[in-house]
Amino acid sequence: LTRQLKLISHQYGKRKASFSAWTCGSKISAEFRELITDYHNSVRSKIAHGMERNHTGKLPSAKNMYEVVSVVLYGTCRRADEKISISQCTSYYIKAWDCELEKLAEKIAADEDFDLESIHPRAANIDHRAHCQNFELNYYQDINKSLKRWNYEVREFGQTDPKNLYNDDSLEHFANMAHGKNTKIGCSYYRKGKALTFVCVYDM
Template sequence: MFSALRFLLVCPDRDNTDEMRELYLKYHNDARSRLAKGKERDLNRQLGPAKNIYKLSWSCELEKIAKELAQGCGYDFTRHRSYGQNRETFFGSYGVSTFDVKKHIKQALDKWWGKVKNSYVNQDNKYDPSLFEFSNMAHYKNTELGCAHVICPDPSFSKLQVLCVYKRLGYMGGSIMWRNGKYCRVGSDCTIFPNSRCENGLCVRPKEQPDSGASQICGSNGVMTDAVRNAFLDMHNFYRSVVATGRAVDKIDRQAPKAAAMPKLKYSCELEQSATNHAGFCQFSHSQGNNVGENLYTVYTPGFDKRVIAEMATEGWFEELEDYGVGRANILTQQLFNRPGQIGHYTQVNDFV
């Protein structure tokens, strides 16, 4: 098993073995699969079943970040804040600087995932500080992780730190860790990322290629790359297809009606320039005198990958349908637009234009 993994995982950290990587990865995905299938509990109730929980893949880049963050065996969370981070530190016996690393990795994973068994998950499955580490492990939109360990020698008590880094933050205030529903059986059940397939109740996202920084679609403006442009465009068109094929969930009527002849969006460099000009003011308000639809999204944590931001923004806009609903009539009335649970962003993602 591990010889095949060595071929796939060409990561530079020689302290990490492929056996350790497999331990991290299998533990996470087995636990996520149990959650998806409704086989996990908190102190009060059975959790799930859950839809759209994604299978994690290993990231050498995140492993590299984990190794960097673990140096010194400290607890500084101010670096790489756009990634989820779980840390556990173990202390050796007096004068001993050797550790059973695999045993401690398993202990760390058990402790992090086990947090849910001693806590209460909100009915809407939103993050709570008591579930800090668990939230990263369980967050349904997480698709990649990388973990590492560092031994910090000390004349008295040496330390071992185990650290995992996740592509998405599980512990963002108010964020949903997962959404209840039927776990996937086929790829079309997976409605977060385009071209997903299903494996053992988990959705599997195709592997992303690194952003090369190329900017040929609209030329270089120092902000956008073609990879970011395509992330916005692909996510919008995918969600439009989810609606068109009758797979979108509406809070009011449970299932949004199918859409006939919904056109596919094309990328406009002119609209990008308009968006870039207004975004430069860093104000969460719409521009004046600009006769175009605008969706706004802001994050306050620095260092996010711009493709991840493109995905998070589009996801948030589209999820207004499931969170607030439109109804069978599918008509944006003034009353619907002005109610407390607004769906204005969703209507622009799926406007028939």
């Protein structure tokens, strides 16, 4: 199924994820959540400012992208030291990491036959990695490589639409990372022997 995804961008500030105060009670540590969210925001920031590499040159800058940030909301939205209502929150101050999406990602990773169409309108990125018997798994390195693989699709295959519309299946993982209206994310992994499956689910 080909999805038409449009990048819509907002202004970006230099924010760093911080997950030390909460947990989904799962295998994903605060450090992994920080790595994953910061990587996504780095990609989205580059797109917003017209700095993301294309196959040739740079991608066109987007105009109204939501930043996926690490603020956890409990009825209020934090901006600096003040609290404002959810209805007043800008796209900077949204709940980025969703525990339900993380649980769904873990379920998808563990099931080779999972029907991805069943999670529509959500979308999922999946990366499988298998190592030789004598190679020790390094979760941090493997997850980072998966994120880079998704990001680098646009550098390998190229995007030519001036409006940043993505219709090419070869760019699907990158488009999911960069989709302008993604405001929540949840990722997890499943290990089987020396193989690792890493999945991120996006709220679209």
